[in-house]
Amino acid sequence: AxxxxxxxxxxxxxxxxxxxxxxxxxxxxxxxxxxxxxxxxxxxxxxxxxxxxxxxxxxxxxxxxxxxxxxxxxxxxxxxxxxxxxxxxxxxxxxxxxxxxxxxxxxxxxxxxxxxxxxxxxxxxxxxxxxxxxxxxxxxxxxxxxxxxxxxxxxxxxxxxxxxxxxxxxxxxxxxxxxxxxxxIKWAMMAGADSGAANLPALLRDLTPPQQSGGAGQGAAVCKTLFEAPAEERLALLQQYLREQLGQVLRMSSDQIGLDQPLGSLGLDSIMGVELRNRLEGGLGLTLSATLVWNYPTIAELSAHLADKLGLIGELVLELATTTAKDSSSLDKALSLMAELSDEDALNALLENN
Ligand SMILES: NC(=O)c1ccc[n+]([C@@H]2O[C@H](COP(=O)([O-])OP(=O)(O)OC[C@H]3O[C@@H](n4cnc5c(N)ncnc54)[C@H](OP(=O)(O)O)[C@@H]3O)[C@@H](O)[C@H]2O)c1
Structure with missing residues (x-):
């Protein structure tokens, strides 16, 4: 024809x-x-x-x-x-x-x-x-x-x-x-982008204004929600956010994604892994490794790593210590004990003690 x-x-x-x-x-x-x-x-x-x-x-x-x-x-x-x-x-x-x-x-x-x-x-x-x-x-x-x-x-x-x-x-x-x-070009998207974001193509970085304030995650709407939530709810919120992002990459419902389920078993391949990394960089305002999902291959591991990078853990420790310690001496003791731990161990300790 x-x-x-x-x-x-x-x-x-x-x-x-x-x-x-x-x-x-x-x-x-x-x-x-x-x-x-x-x-x-x-x-x-x-x-x-x-x-x-x-x-x-x-x-x-x-x-x-x-x-x-x-x-x-x-x-x-x-x-x-x-x-x-x-x-x-x-x-x-x-x-x-x-x-x-x-x-x-x-x-x-x-x-x-x-x-x-x-x-x-x-x-x-x-x-x-x-x-x-x-x-x-x-x-x-x-x-x-x-x-x-x-x-x-x-x-x-x-x-x-x-x-x-x-x-x-x-x-x-x-x-x-x-x-x-x-x-x-999607100019509205570019206007909201951080010129330092690793997922932004180099050619386009010069077209975006540098972020006013430093600090990973500042200004990102997702981070705002996380940091504004009560300390004990933040990790669960982060995990729900990760499941939703992963669900969109895999085109499946986030309800079907278990916390300890290996991401590879859900069908995540290497290109999808990079796509998920790019989404998380954009959403959380972090610079992340291309091998992120292979280094932290479950939502539980990924969330612990990202909570650490965002500084959610430090705040968690402090708030929990502040609200649970009845007097200043036990607060000092709790803080010095926490300082001895790695971020991961501190998180595990908090989770175990709810
Ligand atoms: N689609 C886009 O959004 C897009 C964007 C940017 C650039 N482009 C470029 O535009 C061009 C057309 O892409 P398209 O998306 O229309 O893809 P397409 O429908 O797959 O067309 C590519 C054509 O190239 C033919 N071809 C492949 N190897 C050949 C060879 N050795 N000798 C002769 N013909 C050969 C294919 O023939 P057979 O079917 O017989 O294999 C097919 O008809 C490509 O060069 C692509 O890189 C496309």
């Missing part, structure tokens, strides 16, 4: 299925096309791509090669074959991934970074060249998968509709721009 629509507009359409990374097949196709007397090719738009998301430490040669092939070998093959032919445009569909970085897409970011480099290289040689670092397209291609939708749900940019993308493409080609990042 799309082909017929183009033909009714007066276009001649030649459809061919060719592996863009097979230079011999591509050369043979271009020669055959010209040999059959079709109009000269005046423009190239490279859109071939594939994804195979994996965290960097799990990347193997095969997943790197699969994702690199259509973009690196294919992009270079098109560049070579058309280098001596007069073109009006040579467009490469890159991704914002090569500028911002997305968890699990190191191979994809590298493949797209090659296309960005290829555009710069061609431009330096006086050849037409355009690379576009697209944001996601709403419901189309890679962005339509369930994994992508989960990955980008909390991203600091909006998706583009197909219509918007086509209009932008037309403008970019007509203006012969060499590299354009098409990212509709």
């Amino acid at each position: 799309a082909v017929r629509e183009l033909e009714t507009c007066g276009a001649h359409v030649y459809l061919a299925t060719v592996d863009v990374a097979d230079q011999a097949a591509l050369t043979e196709f271009v020669e055959r096309y010209h040999g059959e007397g079709w109009p000269a090719i005046r423009g190239v738009i490279h859109t071939a791509g594939t994804i195979e998301d994996k965290l960097i430490r799990q990347l193997d040669e095969q997943s790197l090669a699969t994702v690199m092939r259509p973009k690196v070998i294919g992009g270079w093959a098109l560049h070579t074959i058309f280098a001596s032919l007069p073109l009006d445009f040579f467009v490469l569909f890159s991704s914002m991934g090569s500028l911002l970085g997305t968890p699990g897409q190191g191979n994809y970011a590298s493949a797209n970074a090659f296309l960005d480099g290829l555009a710069a290289y061609r431009h330096a040689q006086g050849l037409p060249a355009t690379t576009i670092n697209w944001s996601t397209w709403a419901g189309l291609g890679f962005a339509a998968s369930e994994g992508a939708q989960r990955l980008f749900k909390h991203a600091p940019f909006h998706s583009l509709t197909a219509q918007q993308a086509l209009e932008i493409l037309r403008t970019i080609i007509s203006q012969q721009l060499v590299q354009t990042a098409v990212m509709p």
Whole structure:
């Protein structure tokens, strides 16, 4: 139907299925096309791509090669074959991934970074060249998968509709721009972001104001709720918050997540682990390790660790000691005993004694 629509507009359409990374097949196709007397090719738009998301430490040669092939070998093959032919445009569909970085897409970011480099290289040689670092397209291609939708749900940019993308493409080609990042930024989200937050892409950090006050967790709504709650309720509140966040990542009800249930047994994989880490960094205003959920693999362990990092434990100890100690000497004794303990042991002692 799309082909017929183009033909009714007066276009001649030649459809061919060719592996863009097979230079011999591509050369043979271009020669055959010209040999059959079709109009000269005046423009190239490279859109071939594939994804195979994996965290960097799990990347193997095969997943790197699969994702690199259509973009690196294919992009270079098109560049070579058309280098001596007069073109009006040579467009490469890159991704914002090569500028911002997305968890699990190191191979994809590298493949797209090659296309960005290829555009710069061609431009330096006086050849037409355009690379576009697209944001996601709403419901189309890679962005339509369930994994992508989960990955980008909390991203600091909006998706583009197909219509918007086509209009932008037309403008970019007509203006012969060499590299354009098409990212509709969520400015309201950026305005509320901490420029020091580790989950904020480096490129966007300069666009956000630094937080006025230091101190982990200050200003975050979740932390406010935690610190305003009575001391003995804070840990349970933190655990409920963690279960809700994990439930959203796993797309399951938080009621189904037990405190001591290993997160891996619930289906949490490494990319989801990074997503959970990013959510907790954003929600709690903390900088957290990418291996967080593997180091603290149950809600109980995770909550104890985060309570420690937030300073919830110190406050707990102090408030409990203050309200339970009947006189100043027993208060001093309680505090000095607590000071001897690690944060974890102090928490355990408090929990055991309720
Ligand atoms: N969707 C988005 O939100 C988004 C955002 C930023 C950038 N992009 C870029 O836009 C382009 C299109 O993406 P899409 O989302 O529309 O994905 P898509 O629907 O999967 O399209 C990718 C196309 O590339 C083809 N392809 C893969 N390897 C090839 C090869 N060696 N030779 C020839 N064709 C090959 C695939 O053909 P087969 O189906 O036959 O394998 C498929 O038709 C990609 O380069 C992608 O990186 C997309």
